[in-house]
Amino acid sequence: MLSLNELWFVLIAVLFTGFFLLEGFDFGVGMSTKLLARTEGERRMLINAIGPFWDANEVWLLTAGGAMFAAFPHWYATLFSGYYIPLVVVLLALIGRGVSFEFRGKVDREKWKRTWDHVIFIGSLLPPFLFGVVFAGLLKGLPIDQQMEMQAGWFDMVNPYTVVGGVTVTLLCLVHGLVFTTLKTEGGLRDRARMMAKRMLIPLAMLLVLFGGMTVVMTDVFQARSVILTLIAALGSVAFASAGVFLTKGKDGWAFGMTGLVIIALFAAVFTGLFPRVMISTIDPAFHLTVYNAASGSYSLKVMTIVALTLLPFVLGYQIWNYYVFRKRVSEKGNLEY
Secondary structure (H helix, E strand, C coil), X not given: CCCHHHHHHHHHHHHHHHHHHHHHHHHHHHHHHHHCCCCHHHXXXXXXXXXXXXXXXXXXXXXXXXXXXXXXXXXXXHHHHHCHHHHHHHHHHHHHHHHHHHHCCCCCCHHHHHHHHHHHHHHHHHHHHHHHXXXXXXXXXXXXCCCCCECCCHHHHCCHXXXXXXXXXXXXXXXXXXXXXXXXXXXXXXXXXXHHHHHHHHHHHHHHHHHHHXXXXXXXXXXXXXXXXXXXXXXXXXXXXXXXXXXXXXXXXXXXXXXXXXXXXXXXXXXXXXXXXXXXXXXXXXXXXXXXXXXXXXHHHHHHHHHHHHHHHHHHHHHHHHHHHCCCCCCCCCCCCC
């Protein structure tokens, strides 16, 4: 049976995975406003496709950060202080992105809208890339000393392995968003989204294989859990291949489910490879942060567990209801709010 420390590690893993599963397609659609849309009407369709969802999807990130702060304060302190600049950039990008959704339609001038379109694109591109860099850094390890302080230089955080991780997560979110676009739009935009998603599958597959190979060679995550990580990789590979098949057959709902499963497999592999560590020290294995030495006291974890189990059904119920209410496709001729 899981201890409370282990349970909260699993919950945080689920929250981060849920964030990338849901906000991932938001990021992809945001990038598509520059890469896919050709007209103002198509850009509005894309923005309205995610309009009812993006803010609720970001709650998963806020909850993950809050849970990390409460359950594993040493993990939170080391991670957020060490990656202070990248995470501030993520925060600013998310703020700018959210503001741009609301502001771009307030003034009917081309320059005004074009400016906010740039903000949407950058605000959708930077977060998945930087989060990919951060999570790849967690797998590779960082210089963490005995006081649980991260003494990382630029090249500890930004190196070929972490950059590949960042690009992989970014492209995965783009493909996920393109498939979501096929579900929520119609006409030429939908057809082009499907074609672009299919074209992106090959470079994405190459990146996933490259990142997986680099992970095997440059980290120790496969040493202790090679069997389960191999199974996760196999599941992700089947889901990836199935996404391509379903896209070709025009079964967009199934394709979206499969790209979502690829995201789940990727982050399940990340957290499985880390456990029981939460941050790996390259200075000395004795300095690793784990679910045991980085955790809050048992009483705090008990109270948090009760609160989480009480509130979680309401939060999930609301979000499911939100997706149900706004399940219809977005049309350029419809009533577009944004």
